[in-house]
Amino acid sequence: MYIQKSFKQEQEVGSLYIVGTPIGNLEDLSPRAQEILTQVQCIAAEDTRQTRKLLAKFSFSTPLISYHEHNQQSRGEELIERLLAGESIALVSDAGMPAISDPGEDLVQKAVRSHIPVIPIPGPNAALSALVASGIQTQPFLFLGFLPRSSKARKCELAKWAKLPATLLCYEAPHRLVSMLEDVYEICGDRIVAISREMTKKHEEWLRGLLSDCLAYIKESGTKGEYTIVISGVDSIQEEEEKVLWWDQLSILDHVKYYIDQGKTKKEAIQLTAKERGLPKREVYNLYHTK
Incomplete structure (x- = not known):
């Protein structure tokens, strides 16, 4: 067992700060996040081009280092060595909280195994933001992240959770949204959903209602931007009805x-x-x- 006292002890190693950054509107960067981003020795960024825009907005000059899925093994080891040598590093994602559906998860695990303090600096999160504004039951909920890209694998994954009395949260890219929603309809049925696009940005849009109606609208209107989908869970009454209906005819x-x-x-x-x-x-x- 290892006990971390984040702010109450002197330490020879540095700290890894998990910093939440805006999911769209740059004004959502918290004062504490701003402070940390100026104090650390470097910022490990999933996309340095995106993070550079954020730093320019606030006139920060902290050095950037790339850390993404294609270099996470070698770069992760380098970052751990720097932390063990006493440097403090901020980990940021393209948007939102790092280590959720991005390679930051692996770096956090490495740091924990090396007894390096890992300190969260809370910030925006697309999944939770969509959940609380969805109008759908907020708990219990299950975060699925990005579902598999192939329809067959996606259906298998959905089937694992389709009968749970829990709200489901997931992300999807615009070019896969229609096929993904069609698979949700086939496996989960015509659920109540809330589909958010471009949250906190100028063109933020919400679709709320039956999945079939939302899917028809999207097919007609097209897709653009990043999507977060909230899917209502199965309640006990609905589950019992489904058990009977299969032989009713x-x-x-x-x-x-x-x-x-x-x-x-x-x-x-x-x-x-x-x-x-x-x-x-x-x-x-x-x-x-x-x-």
């Missing part, structure tokens, strides 16, 4: 036949059918054998 005989086709014996099929329909087994048995 079947006759009793077809219900029995369904289970036989699934490999059940006639006796097992009759017992299952009777149980699900709340009927005496004898009644289902007699009906089946007098067909």
Whole structure:
């Protein structure tokens, strides 16, 4: 076990600051984040071009170093060495809180294993911002990040969570949004959703309502910008209704036949059918054998 007292002890190593940056509007950079970004020896940025715009806005001159998914192994080791040597470093993402759906997660894990203090400097987050403004139940919720790119893998991932009574949060790029929402509709059904685009920016837009209606609008209007999607979870009443509806259109005989086709014996099929329909087994048995 390692106990970190972030501000109450002298230390020979530096600190890794996880700094939240604006998700759109640069005015959202907190005073504390501004202070940290000027005090550290360097800023590790996912995209130095994007972060340079932020630094220019506030006239900061702190050195930048790139840290992204393509160099995270070698650059991560370099950053850990600098931290162990006593330098303090701020980790920033393109936008929002680092280490969420970006390579910063790996650097944080390395720092924790090396007993380097990791100190969060809270800031904007697209997923939580969308959740609290969605109008959908805010807890419990499950953050899925970016879903897999292929439809098959995406459907498998959605199927893991489709029956949870939890609001689902995810991100998506504009060129995959339509296919992603089509997969959500197929696996999860016509849920209530809130879809936000370009949050905190000039062209911020929200779609709230049934997934089918939002999907139709997006297909007609096109996509542009980054999207955050909030999907309502399954409630207990809806879940119970879904359990009944699958056989509701079947006759009793077809219900029995369904289970036989699934490999059940006639006796097992009759017992299952009777149980699900709340009927005496004898009644289902007699009906089946007098067909």
